[in-house]
Amino acid sequence: MSTIDFGQLILDQTPDALIVTTPQGAVEHWTRGAQAVFGYTAAQAAGRTLADLIVPPGMVNAELALIAATLDQGFANYESMRRTRDGALLYIDSSSKAIRDADGTVRHILWSKKDVTALKVTRDAALAAARFGALVELLPDAIVMANAAGRIVLANRQAEELFGYRQGALRGQPLELLMPDRYHGPLVAQQVAHTLAPLPPTGFGRELFGRRANGDEFPVEITLSPVPAEDEVLVLSAIRDISERKRIEHALQEKNEALADASLAKDQFLSSMSHELRTPLNAIIGFTGTLLMGLPGPVNADQTHQLRTIQSSARHLLSLINDILDITKIASGNVELKSDLFDCRALLDGVAAMLAPLARQKGLTLEARVAEGDMTLRTDRRAVQQIVINLLNNAIKFTERGGVRLEARREPGSARALLIDVVDTGIGIAPEQRELIFRPFTQLDQGTTRQFEGTGLGLHLSDRLATLIGGSIAVRSTPGEGSVFTLRVPLRQG
Missing domain, CATH: 3.30.450.20 (PAS domain)
Structure with missing residues (x-):
């Protein structure tokens, strides 16, 4: 037995x-x-x-x-x-x-x-319905209230419709029922945190995915907030379907990616076309110069005027193409900087000599004042030269009387940089316009009868080049009196 x-x-x-x-x-x-x-x-x-x-x-x-x-x-x-x-x-x-x-x-x-969970849910549901039931039905968002154990004690009509449950079916269910399995662990941790914190955080929000009764997932924005209730804390979840917002964001992202790809293709095309675009113009300029010198034969005054117009227009177009190609190279990351060791004094003297005829044509004085001492730089020589040429050319263009000065000195109190000033007695720049001048294709003279020709690329290109070599350009100006553009160049690149 x-x-x-x-x-x-x-x-x-x-x-x-x-x-x-x-x-x-x-x-x-x-x-x-x-x-x-x-x-x-x-x-x-x-x-x-x-x-x-x-x-x-x-x-x-x-x-x-x-x-x-x-x-x-x-x-x-x-x-x-x-x-x-x-x-x-x-x-x-x-x-x-x-x-x-x-x-x-x-x-x-x-x-x-x-296990008294069911009894607790019944008690909490009655309390939540009495205190908050009418209010949550008036709210446009789906509202779900859960107790500290994560059991749903109140859900408004919007929540039941959003997740596809019949009226009252969510009561007593775990809050995780409305979320995909991958969110269950973090959600439990948040519930415990709300329970234990003496002053729980308010309005904890995040984006995740909800799960409907039929298993379909959809993006939601959920905000968790604590609601004190007698001897415990209920957790209020405000849930919003953001499917349409995500669809629009995705469409915008695809559009932006397509635009970025198109912009990159354009930059790469222009960068690779530099030789093809420049060669014909250089030939026009070269042959025009040959004709003007009379090498093929004499030309009369009328022909000389026409040839000079062709030459001037071709040079202007070549300058525009050069600026555009340089900007597209910078934008596409195809600029290769060199680390040249050179005397900045010789470079500035050369630029001043190059542009002196242009200043004389306008009846302006052009001075180069370089401080005594070592003016050696180790950086990209071509970049520094192009910046100075652009700044000096602009100063001459926008000055009708007086003169232009090119100055250089060591940065006061520092042995790390050289300061190059381009000073003019031109038209000046109003304070509200100073932020605009470094934008591409921006010109302050936008009237129908423009007084000053230009593309609006020179200062933008100069600013980008200055940034590439670790420098910067600053401007001080008084309308009607003139401007000072200061290029700061580190003595050593990088």
Whole structure:
């Protein structure tokens, strides 16, 4: 005749979780009721602590305090939130009792744990409906309120329609039901954080995906906010379907990528076409010069005037093409900077000599004043020369009387940079227009009868080149009196 362990039979027939642990909380006995509540088999639970098995992150210290209270007082009764094997949070009504041997030493702790989540949901749902039910129905967004265990206690009509559930079907369901599985872990962590924080954060928001009743995922913007309610904190989730916004953002991104690809193709095309565009113009300029010198034969005054017009127009067009090609090279990253070692004094004297005839044609004086001392630079010589030519050419163009000065000096109080000033007595620049002059294709003289010719590329190109060599351009100006453009060039590039 077999022997029946009536004690074990009674324990296993009890629907509540009955657990026996060591005084340190390690599981010694785990009933079928415990498996039904928390999801672990007896074999999976054996030897592990309750803190490791069923206590949510952040609540371990509270669990240790309960063990200490049980050992000290012999028992404890409390309600707490606990975690199942699959990560769900439950409200548990617990009691614990210390089991002592004959000499009074605690050998075991008997735990009784009853799942009261459904009862808690019913109570919280009634409280939420009474306090907030009418209000949330008036809001345009989907509103879902959950208790600290993440169980939905209130959902407005907009939320039920958005996620495809019939009226009342969401009550008591875990909040994770509305999110794809990949978000479940972080969402539980946020719920616990809201529960434990004495002053929980307000309006925690993020973009993620929602999941409808039929399994379809869609992008949502969700904002979590704590709502104090009696002895606990409810979590209000305001959820907005952002599918249309994401569609527009995606379309804009594709458009921007297409525009960027087209711009890059344009820059690469222009950069590669530099020889093809320049060669014919150089031939026109060269042959025009040959004709003007009379090498093929004499030309009359009328022909000379026409040839000079052709030559001037060709040079102007070549200058425009050069500027455009240089800008497209910079934009496409095809500019190769050199590290030249050169005397800046010689470079400035050469630029002044180059543009002196242009100044004389307008009746202007042109002076080059370079301070004494070492004026050696190690940077891209061509870039510095082009910047100075552009600045000096602009100064001459916009000056009708007086003169232009080209000055250079070491930066005061610093041995790291050279300052090159281009000073003119021209028309000046109004304060509100100074930010515009470095923009491409921008000219301050935009009237129908423009007084000054130009493309509006020179200053933009100069500013970009200055940045590439680690320098900068600053401007000071008084309308009607003139301007000072200052190029700052590091003594050593990089």
